[in-house]
Amino acid sequence: MTIEHPQRVAIIGGGGRVGLPLGLVLCEAGHTVTVIETNTAVIETIQSGTMPFDERGTKELLPRSLASGRFVFSSEESDLSQQDIIIVTIGTPVDEYLDPDVRAFDRVIESVLQRMRDGQLLMIRSTVFPGVTERLGRQVTDKERRIDVSYCPERIAQGYAIEELTKLPQLVSGCSEEATIRATDFFSDLGVKTIELSPTEAELCKLFTNSYRYINFSISNQFYMTAQHYGADFTRIHAAATQDYSRMNGFAKAGFAAGPCLLKDTMQLASFNHNLLPLGQHAMMVNEGLPRFLVDQVMKTQDLRQATAGILGMAFKGNCDDSRSSLSYKLKKILTLECKTVLCTDPYVPSSDLVPLERVLSESDVLFVGACHDEYRDITSPKPIVDVFGFLRTEKE
Ligand SMILES: NC(=O)c1ccc[n+]([C@@H]2O[C@H](COP(=O)([O-])OP(=O)(O)OC[C@H]3O[C@@H](n4cnc5c(N)ncnc54)[C@H](O)[C@@H]3O)[C@@H](O)[C@H]2O)c1
Incomplete structure (x- = not known):
């Protein structure tokens, strides 16, 4: 060009x-x-x-x-x-x-x-x-x-x-x-x-875009929690709802909705609207509450007090090296309170706190997918794996 x-x-x-x-x-x-x-x-x-x-x-x-x-x-x-x-x-x-x-x-x-x-x-x-x-x-x-x-x-x-x-x-x-x-x-x-x-329209257009996405992710995360309460598999429901049914094309998968922009821009919009953006504020409660929900679900069947938990992926999204405002760190904080040891790994994020994937896989009693990096797609483990994204390849795929 x-x-x-x-x-x-x-x-x-x-x-x-x-x-x-x-x-x-x-x-x-x-x-x-x-x-x-x-x-x-x-x-x-x-x-x-x-x-x-x-x-x-x-x-x-x-x-x-x-x-x-x-x-x-x-x-x-x-x-x-x-x-x-x-x-x-x-x-x-x-x-x-x-x-x-x-x-x-x-x-x-x-x-x-x-x-x-x-x-x-x-x-x-x-x-x-x-x-x-x-x-x-x-x-x-x-x-x-x-x-x-x-x-x-x-x-x-x-x-x-x-x-x-x-x-x-x-x-x-x-x-x-x-x-x-x-x-x-x-x-x-x-x-x-x-x-x-106009400048104000352009400012709002940008904020509406990010808030829309943030709220949209929260719908799926809320539905994920609902499905979990009833012992149903959200990933299977999502696949069924979207299969050959274009009206559900915008139905996002569940997962960590984080990063430096989505929550921040939703809060900018709320602040602009006299702190009244109930959908955005509820979206924050749902999305930010997801790590605690996941840990609580595990604790229903597993005593974590002497356990080692492993987090696969610390970036805020898959195949990315940016860990700013990543919910994997919120998950890590919660697990640090509940478990004996927490091990974190990520092939992209540069940090001395992280350990190799093999160590996380071999030493952890329970694993959490934190970011959908391609490197994790085929991971299998005899230990329980919490995969809120429905990202790991299943036997049927
Ligand atoms: N990251 C994204 O994908 C993305 C996408 C769309 C919009 N945005 C928006 O773009 C803006 C920047 O985001 P980002 O992710 O690039 O942030 P960033 O922190 O990566 O980049 C900002 C840069 O500005 C530098 N800086 C700060 N003050 C400065 C100054 N006085 N003079 C010169 N340099 C200075 C910082 O050192 C930093 O390198 C934000 O408003 C963000 O919401 C980000």
């Missing part, structure tokens, strides 16, 4: 899970990308030609970008006036009260604005609280700055960013017509379809 209008693009948070794949794709397309990243260890890793995390398709892309001379690095406080577009991809967490930490975002934006010049496009790509973009647009106008402010949320699934960035339709919005046109042109140049919304 070659773009018609190469631009100079700075990415604030350019070493992160969203920022880095985006930078690589933009560089590959012909833009000049400046990575602005506070984590110096991450910068060193990238500069050495190694990805700081797993992302399909980056093995060749990263060295190619570095060799192009159009993939460069700059410090947090660097001058941004030489750029055409500044894209913000920093984290936007909720605090300990499940409220969005807007102040941290504001602080970064304040510093970014000071280093920008008039005529530039500021594109917010982090998932933000509804109203943040319009407010930013007003701040810029109040300061009599002529900076175009747009919000174009990232919608990739971690691990598939390189493929999805040039395939998924891109939501674009701007605080002015000019900002919207510039953002639209930028993504159209990459060959992706664009869908125009």
Whole structure:
């Protein structure tokens, strides 16, 4: 792919899970990308030609970008006036009260604005609280700055960013017509379809998407618990309900619904709606309650006090190295209270706390699937295995 209008693009948070794949794709397309990243260890890793995390398709892309001379690095406080577009991809967490930490975002934006010049496009790509973009647009106008402010949320699934960035339709919005046109042109140049919304609509669209998925997973997790109460097999019920019956295509499998975005974004939406999002809040209770439910089920038939429990997979999802907000760690905490020993393994997550799979299999009295890594698909064991995902291959398959 070659773009018609190469631009100079700075990415604030350019070493992160969203920022880095985006930078690589933009560089590959012909833009000049400046990575602005506070984590110096991450910068060193990238500069050495190694990805700081797993992302399909980056093995060749990263060295190619570095060799192009159009993939460069700059410090947090660097001058941004030489750029055409500044894209913000920093984290936007909720605090300990499940409220969005807007102040941290504001602080970064304040510093970014000071280093920008008039005529530039500021594109917010982090998932933000509804109203943040319009407010930013007003701040810029109040300061009599002529900076175009747009919000174009990232919608990739971690691990598939390189493929999805040039395939998924891109939501674009701007605080002015000019900002919207510039953002639209930028993504159209990459060959992706664009869908125009107002900034608040785009903010809500992103939050609705993640909340919808989170609530949807909770339905299946609730049904899983119901099936368990009655000694029925949820996986068999799910297979029957979805077989040749397209009306149930959206019926998710049960499993840990976690990670850095789904719960956080559902809580952002609740917070926006005066803390009233009963479906989202109930979804949190169901999804976050699942690890305790699984342990309680085991304890009905097995005394765990002298037992060793093993967890297969600590990442928040299968075939992924990201353990942020993974429910496997919540499961580990509960098992640590109930069992003598807890052993955890994961082929992707880098952590000194983990032990080899073979040890977990041989020493555990009960096993829990924590993440659906392909490596586990054919595991069998004489010990009980709790597989809430219905992931392990059964004899009939
Ligand atoms: N991870 C995903 O799959 C995904 C998908 C869609 C949207 N999002 C959203 O994108 C945003 C970023 O998520 P992420 O997973 O990439 O987070 P991340 O923590 O992986 O990346 C953020 C990066 O920003 C850096 N950073 C923080 N402050 C900075 C500053 N002042 N200057 C420069 N760099 C700074 C951090 O060191 C980090 O490397 C969040 O709003 C998230 O909700 C994430």
